[in-house]
Amino acid sequence: MKTTCPYCGVGCGVEVNADAQGWRVCGDAHHPANAGRLCVKGAALGETLTPAGRLLWPQVAGRRVSWQTALDSVAERLQAIIQRHGPDAVAFYASGQLLTEDYYVANKLMKGFLGSGNIDTNSRLCMASAVTGYKRALGADAVPCCYEDFTHAGVIVLVGSNAAWTHPVAYQRLVQAKQQNPALRVVVIDPRRSASCDLADLHLPLSPGSDGALFNGLLRWLAQGGYGDSAMLPQLAQVRETLAAAADWTPERVARACQLPQSEVERFYGLFAEHQRVLTLWCMGINQSSSGSDKCNAILNAHLFSGKIGQPGSGPFSLTGQPNAMGGREAGGLANQLAAQMDFTPENIDRLQRFWHSDRVATQPGLKAVDLFQAIGRGEVKAVWIMGTNPAVSLPDGNAVAQALQRCELVIVSEVMRATDTSAFADILLPAQAWGEKNGTVTNSERRISRQRAFVPPQGEARPDWWILAQVAQRLGYAAAFSWQHPAEIFREHAALSGFENNGRRAFDISGLAQLSNDEWDRLQPVQWPVNADFPQGCARLFSTRRFYHPDGKARLLPVAPAGPRVAASRRWPLMMNTGRIRDQWHTMTRTGLVPRLLQHYSEPFIALHPDDALRHGIWPDALVRIQSRHGWMIARASLTEDQTPGTLFVPMHWNQQYCAEGNVDRLVAPWRCPHSGQPESKQTPVRIQPWHSDWQGALFVRDNVTLAPLCWWCRVPVADGITRFTLAHQGDPRRWLQALLQPEWTLQQAGDDRAFYHLVAWHQGEVKLAFYAAARRPVLDDVSIVAAFQQPPASSASRFALLAGRAVQGETRGKTVCSCFGTGEQQIAAAIRQGALTCAALGQQLKCGTNCGSCLPELKKLIEQYAPQQAEAVSGRSV
Incomplete structure (x- = not known):
């Protein structure tokens, strides 16, 4: 059966077939949106049935x-x-x-x-800001571009979009276009260094919310350099007013407003101006703003004025969030x-x-x-x-x-x-x-x-x-x-x-x-669409005739006065929080949260922050932290990364009260919204952060979902059919908290000390019923081995003691999952790199990672950079 994926707006075709294990889902090779590709979420659709x-x-x-x-x-x-x-x-x-x-x-x-x-x-x-932008400029909510334009473009600009994670199949088309045309230049405009920067020839980590200034400056650059399209200009209204509004946005002023080097701003402007075929892809980083509509129109202004619309490889292309x-x-x-x-x-x-x-x-x-x-x-x-x-x-x-x-x-x-x-x-x-x-x-x-x-x-x-x-x-x-x-x-x-x-x-x-x-x-x-008498087979690109849907047939440039976030960071609220999607989850997890392998990459909410900010606020890697805004607060795990610009945080949007206590980030987001589109400003929320302390942290593995005794914080993760893992944090004695879950007929195997350390495995009739691990900080465990013990109870004393320790009986643990398609972990990848697998292709041949949807390729490249020097040192040491 051929159908369509129900996740993002890429609109991938899928083929579904029944087999002995259930429903097998693969990409439809004949669907023009994806040509057989699927991301890990799409490939796991059968597991949601x-x-x-x-x-x-x-x-x-x-x-x-x-x-x-x-x-x-x-x-x-x-x-x-x-x-x-x-x-x-x-x-x-x-x-x-x-x-x-x-x-x-x-x-x-x-x-x-x-x-x-x-x-x-x-x-x-x-999508409301993009809709408003298109209607104001073009006279209709009509995206002019198509995916085929990726292969025709000379420059592709990704702005406010981590397409590598949010639109993985579209991003892989972009990767393929770059491979087929090495001259293609890719610009990524994003405050953080996201996975999409893996493909970037130029990354502009601009100040959060300053996109309007950047594109207003681009319009001025085009006008000053004589890059206006003479054939398009008669078809544009409000040219004089719009250019006047942009006239003061010199590269120097833009660089200050965006907190970017002027040379990098000018490099971007030069790439846009000097290439005839430019495609700008944008998503929530533009739309979810109190000035989102104006930001969209600033992008549209540049494309319309330079005539980069309606032709193969050119146009303003908003990437739709939902199917x-x-x-x-x-x-x-x-x-x-x-x-x-x-x-x-x-x-x-x-x-x-x-x-x-x-x-x-x-x-x-x-x-x-x-x-x-x-x-x-x-x-x-x-x-x-x-x-x-x-x-x-x-x-x-x-x-x-x-x-x-x-x-x-x-x-x-x-x-x-x-x-x-x-x-x-x-x-x-x-x-x-x-x-x-x-x-x-x-x-x-x-x-x-x-x-x-x-x-x-x-x-x-x-x-x-x-x-x-x-x-x-x-x-x-x-x-x-x-x-x-x-x-x-x-x-x-x-x-x-x-x-x-x-x-x-x-x-x-x-x-x-x-x-x-x-x-x-x-x-x-x-x-x-359109599909009508003029286009009986449909229409790939709009506006190739330079006629638009305003009554006079002209497009409208729109004067833009760039505006930053509705509320700026301050001494009380010193950090700017950005919310968004992660690679393997979808919206509020009602579908993807059912699939264990989609929770392997990230299994609980996290807060990504720069190490300098962590040091400033007394936060250790992997610690639980509390972030608060004027509207609410949440608790999540600290993830330190230099991919974040200092002064900014990134928090995923997916977790809810079904999967985590105090993990919903939208409680913190203010209801500020664009006055034209009504779209809320979900990308720039001033917050503060502090360590969150508990007496112990732990992990509980149980055969069936259970009702937990009261806890300060918990996160629920389905790890296999009928087996759930809870990550926990609480005050007091972990032994006392656990007692409410233990059955009198169970046989208990325990280890602990007088402080927070306590491990327990409960057995009944040869089966593992419960496994519990607590320590002052989150215990480091081998989840794969623990889950395997539930499925195939360990028989030897060594394997039982390994289970009590939460470790593999022998060999290296898999580590954090990097490739969800094949369940490949970081430690496995690191070992393969040390053994000489120094390219993504070599890792794929050895471990399969990166060979299906490709979403993990940026992380594989980072791991190669991280572990390859160690491999080189080992080789050097052997040769001495």
Whole structure:
């Protein structure tokens, strides 16, 4: 079965086949987005197809009920609130994990028939600034580029994007382009030295949030050097005003604002100006800012003025965060747009009323994500229906979000998993179908529509999101408009609307697909919109004709006044915290947290900081630390690295209360947001840091998940089928804490002293039931050997004592996992390097690491740099 990956916006095609071990997932060699490549998350999708933790049936007030009862309850309670308080007292909060058909139904119900604009989506947290930038400049939310442009570019600029980890397959295409064309120059603009810098010819570690100044200076450089495109300039509006706004941004001023050497700034400007084919890729480092929209327009200004758009290898290319963030925008999932990417103009409202045969179409935008949950907290929004997302973890000011949900009169949650931080607040829980069970379409970063196909039966009583919404709509009295029997019917309506009275005035147009039969829709091949009479086979690049979607056909340059973070670092809050993704996890871990190998690379939240900052604040490597902002605090492990710029921290966004106590970083993030896009500033939060002390730290391995006695801090990690490891930290005597977990029939093997050191292994009927290790600092253990003892109990006394010590019986431990695809550890890699494997290819041949998705290649190169000198010294010593 061919389908599409449900993770990032690269939109990789996958092939799924059943075998004796379950479902085997591999890349679809014929899908144009990935040509057979998959990252480790995509390759592990088969391991997520499990009933473990699933929400299997509807619940009302915590009780299992029938679907009819649940749907009746949703409709009756929504109707009652609307009758008392009006439609704006109700809101939907959707997700880039929904399919386009789901989004279309949700938006149609809310904006078309309930009559409120209050439907927004977690795409507000990742793509809203890019949307605003494109619309202001180009007249439409229309990404002009495609992945094929990687192979045509002379310069590729990565700004605010660690694509090596966040979009690994796209990054590997970039690597391949560099290999095929060594003249290709890659510039990485990022305050930290991320894995993506492995490919960089130039890395600009600019001051956090200063990107607007850098690109404003680039526009001035282009204008001063005569690099404006004479053919493009007549097609641009607001040129004079925009150049005037950039006129004072000399290289000297930019260098000061960005805290960069002027020579490096000028080198970047020269590369951009002197190459005809320049591709700029950006992501959350640009978008997630209180001035994110202006930063996007600063990038667009440079491309438009120099004419580097609409041609192979050239253009401003925003990398979408989620699998269907663009599909949601097409269907109207953002609060400030109508369906088919239409704005709230009288003409569009009238058009939609006639198409939907409804006189209740919303006439003004609704509440954007952060504003929406603040309105819930104030009691203005009485009911919220949350679909396929976890805002209690992902939204900024997380404590306030939790309080808002706690006070909300009606919280409805459509979810795949039973226990999430958000579902804990639900009055009504509705089981939704998961990837592999649901059927529909998604759109990736390059406007490519692909099919997600069902290939497994749904777990329990799970239903498609579109069906749940349509059933509620029918109960609210709108049966005629929500009577679909198949998702292909919804797609046809969506496609027809995109072409309705369009006549080339709106960029989004897939009317060429509006007549697909159900079978044709089911067989639909990946295609880039627009798909219409002009482009029956789709369109790879937009704006090659230099005509744009503003009414006059011109693009707009936008005067930009660069702004830094909303709140600067200070004596009280001296460090600037950046949040983001890590390589092997996705969003709030509801899917990837189920897969043990995806927790091998990083198994708990960490705080990356420069060694100088660690010394200044009294922090040791691997210590637990507490970071705090004006809004909240968290505890995580210190990771010291010179990849961080002094004065900055990096903290992953994924951990939640299901996997870690006090590990949610978004509790610290302020709700500051871009005034144009509504996107929050998740990248620059002033914080302070200090050591966090406990009497002991430990690790607990158990056969099944258990309810722990109260603890100061813990982190849960599934390490194998039915085996869980908890990392722990607490006060007092570890023996006393452990007693609550021990069963009287167990045989105990123990070792300890009068202080924090204490090890215990519990046996019953020849099986290991529990293994516990505590010390003053986190004990160094060989997890692989401990887990193996649970699976195959050690028989010899030596192996039992090794288990009690938490070490391998013999040989070197594997060490920290570097390659998740093959479970290759740092110590194994170091040993191979010492033995002469001095290239990534040699390591791959010996250990397989780096030979699958390629995400670990930057780390392999670093390890070669680290251990190769030792190998050289050893060789030198032998030769003496």
